[in-house]
Amino acid sequence: MPLRHVLIVSFYLFPAIAIAVLAPVIPFVGLPGWGAGLLLLTVGSLVHMGMSVKASRESSERQLEVLAHELAVTRHDLDAAREEVSAIRETIEAMPDSGHVVSELKVLQGLLGQLSAKAPDKPKAKPAAAAAKQKVEDDAGLPAVAAASGASEPLLLIDDDEVLSIVEQALREDRVDLYLQPIVSLPQRKRQFYECFSRIVDDRGRVIMPEQYIPLAESAGLVAVIDNMLLFRCIQLVRRAVRGQPELAFFCNISDSSLTDVDFFTDFIEFLSDNQKLTPNLLFEFEQEAIVNPTYETQVNLQRLQDLGFHFSLDQVRTLDLDLPHLADLGFKYIKVGAHMLHELARGDDPQLDMGRFKGALDRCAMDLVVEKIESEDMLRDLLDLKIDFGQGYLFGEPRPTTAPAK
Template sequence: MVAAGGGLAVFCAVLHVAVAQRLRARVLETRVRELTRDVDGLHVEVEAARAELDSMRIRLDDMPDAEKLSSELKVLGGLLRQLSEKKEAAVGKALAAPDSRAGTGAEIKHATAPAVVLGEAQLLEAVERGLREEKVELYLQPVVSLPQRRRRFYECFSRIVTEGGRLIMPEQYIPVAERAGLVAAIDNLLLVRCVQLVRRARRDQPDVGFFCNISSESLADADFFQDFIAFMAENKQLAETLIFEFDQASIAAGDYVSRVNLQRLRGFGYRFSLDQVTDMDLDLEDLASQGFRYIKVGAHMLHELARGDDPILDMRALKGALDRNAMDLIVEKIESEDMLLDMLELRVDFGQGYLFGEPRPLAGSR
């Protein structure tokens, strides 16, 4: 009787386990079906999203630039259209009445690559294509603190690259661009490209500043500069490392509008540097009020003015005035150790020149 009762208990236990497993299997089957439906639904959603994205792309292509582009792309789009239109007009004019100088061509060189000779129309086409396709290379030259020679800044130089990888140097395209009336358009595009590349470079060197030149043509182009200010306002984080450089003649000749534009840039935190200084009779207080924090002077000129038995320039007074206005002096074109020693005796703040490094391309800038 006991044995029979024990067998019944075992049988009930086995039956309970079997029922529990069957129920669990049904639950799992139900869950699998639910997950399958969910996956199928996700596939449908993905395909719908993909179709919507394709539709958006089509709509974006049909929309006006002002509606579909950020300020950066709007600036570039407008400049590229302007350059293309002016280039087409210049090429047409050149073909209708070839310039006698076009036969000599212009050389495009890249290191040891063989020279390529282009006529004016071909050179303009190469420049326009290089800018349109973002084939711009950024060259950087170090600016060091003295006497430590620690790299604190870089000056930026833009170079246009051809399809074959050769560089088009400014001395090659500027004369042609001047004759075609394209200098402002090219300068403006190079400025925006330079800012784009600096934004990339600062990720690897966040503690280093970058000097980026703004030409007199860009400063005088009121329409472009308004868009450029809007572009820089959207990139205010660059103000920590980006310093805009203007030549002395452009600032001296600047009108009220140019001054207001500089104040607007300064309002977003950007600092300025005065370059190509030929007259040391500087109103440092006025320059500081406009946002200038650096003055660049050539080593040879500074030597002529500040050295000798009867120097024209009182370096002690200049340094004191710079310090009072929170400005620094950068001496450029220092090419030898003797020249450096000469400048160190004048207690300059920063140096630039081939002694500290020649301009070199930023890796991956294209």
């Protein structure tokens, strides 16, 4: 029976018992009738109060026992949790990359949060895809994922919704491959650097090409998130690649959307600050347009990267009318120029570019020229007379997936 019911019953029962016990002795006491009744009620109430106090005390003692048991269980659980956290901390500290685990997780969490926050509309694919393909062929570049020169991978015959679904799932599940293309010294053709290209892979191992997903991502408002995620994945993969060959160096593109994304870049700088040992291995590439017409965020983030010790390469160059001393002050060490553009400017009876003077200006600023998209021996012979420093293109090797490039 519940305690509440017991107390109610006792309120009436104990006075009745008291009256029944004391009633025979009342006449001998000599009290009047009203005094006898009062005595009986007083005694009954006192008995009732005593029983109630005892019951309440016993109930409180039981509750205290229950609370003490729960406290003991809680303390045990807390001790177990502390031991688990301690074990995790020891595991992390024993890892080779323990110094940047926290910052890496912070960047990844933020990127996945951005990805989850997007609700892409159904994009219109065909016109955007055609425009993107022309953009690649014209060497205008793609945000964060530079299109490989002469790329020959076929586009998958899947619809737009499936492409976006594959891209989002691949980013969440780390199905991003690192493709590397060699950059060689000339005329020796010795491999000196690699340029990084990120490629998204579906669960069947098929590669989703940038010209297929970039226009869809732009229509869905996902392009900035994808740029950021691919940049972050690229740095992760480079970090692994240099473990076995610490002398390797890589060119990695940072898109303007990544450079001006305040939230992402703040976390990214923290991540890089925990990976400063990569400064000899990483050269960040930026499009000329973003550098010659910089936003405030671009200037600030360039300085933050330079303060960490990283150096840069100018990419997607459309004009060689450059302020080389200013670029050198910003941390630029390389200028990348397309082979066809350089041929048009420096060859012919009336060349627009005095190659000797240009190379001299580069040398005085401790900068080197990389000529990209060299596809044939004839093209190379034509360019070697210009005394170029480095070359890149299918003649020296196409982009290939790898995590440990051979020298």
